[in-house]
């Protein structure tokens with residue numbers, strides 16, 4: 001799993017809107033597009049993006065944002081806390097391994113019923129990835145730096161690599177599996193994205 005996700009590609013025309021919420025005025029970017037349902041995303045820069053189905057009125061998007069103001073504020077705070085936060089220097093691989101192995105123990109039961117064979121775990125410090133997997137060899141490699149991260153972020157990366165045993169690429173099937181197994185994985189991805197690594 002690479003540390004930097006490719007940037008969101010060219011957003012179509014976005015409309016800036018501001019809505020009054022119980023927590024004060026909130027600005028968001030509205031895109032009207034071919035979607036079935038309203039959907040709201042918090043981007044890594046903290047902006048709120050809402051996609052509105054073509055037939056729905058703009059007031060529906062306003063109400064949607066108003067109803068989620070509390071969620072938005074909380075997640076924005078978490079985002080700011082994590083942006084640029086430096087992970088403590090990673091422990092050496094021998095010390096990191098038990099921490100990473102415990103994560104594998106927590107996450108493997110999620111994919112075991114789907115027929116994923118138990119992989120062998122390796123720990124390594126890497127500067128450009130959080131983890132990787134070698135499906136044919138049955139090996140998952142996790143970055144030792146994750147041993148110093150919050151447990152839920154470590155678990156998210158572990159699961160990401162395990163899901164590759166079902167879907168080798170980042171196709172629709174991969175993300176559908178992530179959605180099913182860890183519904184808030186995108187929040188964790190965003191938190192992880194802001195992290196910088198300190199060399200051991």
Ligand SMILES: [Zn+2]
Nearest residue numbers: 001002160164
């Ligand atoms: Zn991946």
